[in-house]
Amino acid sequence: MSIFTDFGLRQIINASGKMTALGASAVSDQVATALQSAAQDYVDISELYIKAGEVIAGYTGAEDALPTTGAAAGIAIATAAVITGTNLDLIERIPNVDQVPTEIIVQKGHSVNFGAPIAQMIAIGGGTVVEVGQSNQVELDHIKQAINENTAGLFYIKSHHAVQKGMQSLENMVAVAKEHHLPIIVDAAAEEDLKKYIQLGADLVIYSGGKALEGPTTGFICGKKELIEACRKQYKGVGRPMKVGKEGIMGLLVAIQRYHEKESNAADQLSRMEAFAKRVNEEVKGVSASIVQDEAGRAIYRAKLIVDEKQTGFTAYRLIHELENANPAIYTRNHYANLNIINVDPRPLLKGQENIIVNRLKEILGGTEK
Numbered sequence: 001m002s003i004f005t006d007f008g009l010r011q012i013i014n015a016s017g018k019m020t021a022l023g024a025s026a027v028s029d030q031v032a033t034a035l036q037s038a039a040q041d042y043v044d045i046s047e048l049y050i051k052a053g054e055v056i057a058g059y060t061g062a063e064d065a066l067p068t069t070g071a072a073a074g075i076a077i078a079t080a081a082v083i084t085g086t087n088l089d090l091i092e093r094i095p096n097v098d099q100v101p102t103e104i105i106v107q108k109g110h111s112v113n114f115g116a117p118i119a120q121m122i123a124i125g126g127g128t129v130v131e132v133g134q135s136n137q138v139e140l141d142h143i144k145q146a147i148n149e150n151t152a153g154l155f156y157i158k159s160h161h162a163v164q165k166g167m168q169s170l171e172n173m174v175a176v177a178k179e180h181h182l183p184i185i186v187d188a189a190a191e192e193d194l195k196k197y198i199q200l201g202a203d204l205v206i207y208s209g210g211k212a213l214e215g216p217t218t219g220f221i222c223g224k225k226e227l228i229e230a231c232r233k234q235y236k237g238v239g240r241p242m243k244v245g246k247e248g249i250m251g252l253l254v255a256i257q258r259y260h261e262k263e264s265n266a267a268d269q270l271s272r273m274e275a276f277a278k279r280v281n282e283e284v285k286g287v288s289a290s291i292v293q294d295e296a297g298r299a300i301y302r303a304k305l306i307v308d309e310k311q312t313g314f315t316a317y318r319l320i321h322e323l324e325n326a327n328p329a330i331y332t333r334n335h336y337a338n339l340n341i342i343n344v345d346p347r348p349l350l351k352g353q354e355n356i357i358v359n360r361l362k363e364i365l366g367g368t369e370k
């Protein structure tokens with residue numbers, strides 16, 4: 001049925017989002033073809049890195065770009081770049097450099113875990129993370145007053161993982177960075193807008209290839225010419241164990257090309273989730289469904305299921321456990337499970353799989369009597 005089931009793995013129905021733990025994205029035929037043809041051929045790799053950078057830069061409006069294995073590698077490489085520039089001796093010593101500024105300022109509510117800690121990725125790149133303010137409140141003065149002669153740059157995380165309230169805006173951070181002639185890096189791993197953060201004045205912006213772009217397991221950094229040159233040079237140092245191969249790069253380029261051409265399918269996803277929510281409300285006992293927009297304001301409309309613990313005898317956690325530990329395994333979005341809320345994300349769901357979810361919910365919880 002699939003290469004995974006051929007090897008005895010369970011079938012996965014992914015209603016959780018672009019989850020790295022579930023394989024991030026299922027790529028289109030065009031991207032799959034790009035992966036295959038690149039993998040079966042040869043190319044001058046350094047030429048490929050330059051060309052890929054030009055292509056990505058074209059779609060992001062940045063001066064230049066660099067493909068990476070993912071956004072996490074992008075964080076490490078971008079950090080290393082602002083610390084070392086193109087100095088080969090420093091590049092070869094990352095993450096253990098001294099006598100140059102290494103402090104990277106991050107708002108406390110941005111220092112999150114996306115599957116691994118952002119702060120650790122910065123440290124791999126040689127950065128000394130300086131968290132400023134409190135996790136729910138950061139003043140501009142916290143940022144300004146943390147700047148000293150050891151400051152190498154500022155780091156802004158645009159993500160639903162980050163605290164959304166009480167943080168300083170990117171615009172404010174850019175202004176502080178410019179005032180102090182410091183570079184500012186933006187982690188926009190899962191963002192849909194490939195141009196916005198460059199336009200807002202970020203020096204380096206990091207994206208994941210396997211999230212909004214629905215590409216293979218890759219990513220990229222785009223930004224200022226000299227800084228991207230410094231990023232590219234990190235492949236002679238800390239970037240080497242994060243080397244992205246020719247097939248990944250070509251898959252990424254085709255994914256960006258297609259992303260640019262593709263119109264949004266948010267409307268289609270919304271109507272699928274509306275039909276799903278209607279069925280849940282009518283057919284599943286003790287669960288009420290509605291539609292909610294993405295917390296970070298992206299054009300993603302998910303079905304929100306509220307599990308009535310009294311009526312069903314199930315907490316959301318127990319229901320999630322039942323859904324995940326079967327074959328097919330159903331994975332939902334569980335950030336609010338503590339409130340007995342489960343979200344269903346339409347983006348990774350193949351057509352019709354929403355009906356499998358309704359049926360499974362009925363099996364576990366019982367249907368409503370008619």
Ligand SMILES: *Cc1c(COP(=O)(O)O)cnc(C)c1O
Nearest residue numbers: 070071072114159189190208219
């Ligand atoms: C997913 C994510 C990453 C890591 O991206 P990969 O491409 O999986 O390496 C980094 N930062 C944020 C905010 C993310 O959401």
